[in-house]
Amino acid sequence: MTDLSQIKEHMEVIGADGVHVGTVDHVEGDRIKLTKKDSGADVAEGQGSHARHHHYISKGLIADIEGDKVRLSANADVAVTFEEEEQS
Numbered sequence: 001m002t003d004l005s006q007i008k009e010h011m012e013v014i015g016a017d018g019v020h021v022g023t024v025d026h027v028e029g030d031r032i033k034l035t036k037k038d039s040g041a042d043v044a045e046g047q048g049s050h051a052r053h054h055h056y057i058s059k060g061l062i063a064d065i066e067g068d069k070v071r072l073s074a075n076a077d078v079a080v081t082f083e084e085e086e087q088s
Contacts, residue, residue: 002062007032012069013057015076024070025054031084032057032070055083 004027011024013032022034034055061082063073072079 002059002065004030004032004059006065007070008068010068011065013072014069015072015074015079016063017075019076021057021072021076021079022055028056030059032059032062034083053085055080055085057083 007024007027009024009026013021013024013034015021025033025035027033034057036054057070057072057079061072061074061079062070064071074082
């Protein structure tokens with residue numbers, strides 16, 4: 001089970017393939033809130049408009065915490081399809 005207290009602001013979130021997904025803003029409940037300016041929009045082609053708000057990664061996608069990186073259990077291109085958008 002992942003200990004979310006180990007996840008700190010500005011940690012890099014990477015896919016299982018080592019590709020950058022985003023940067024941690026903070027942990028909110030049982031998910032990671034990614035920074036607005038770096039929320040993986042560059043990974044998912046055609047999602048440039050998604051860079052204007054926060055995205056969230058569910059704790060269920062976290063495979064490991066390695067130093068200053070949060071590694072996900074899915075490759076980056078797949079992980080961004082599981083991102084949850086900020087609810088208004």
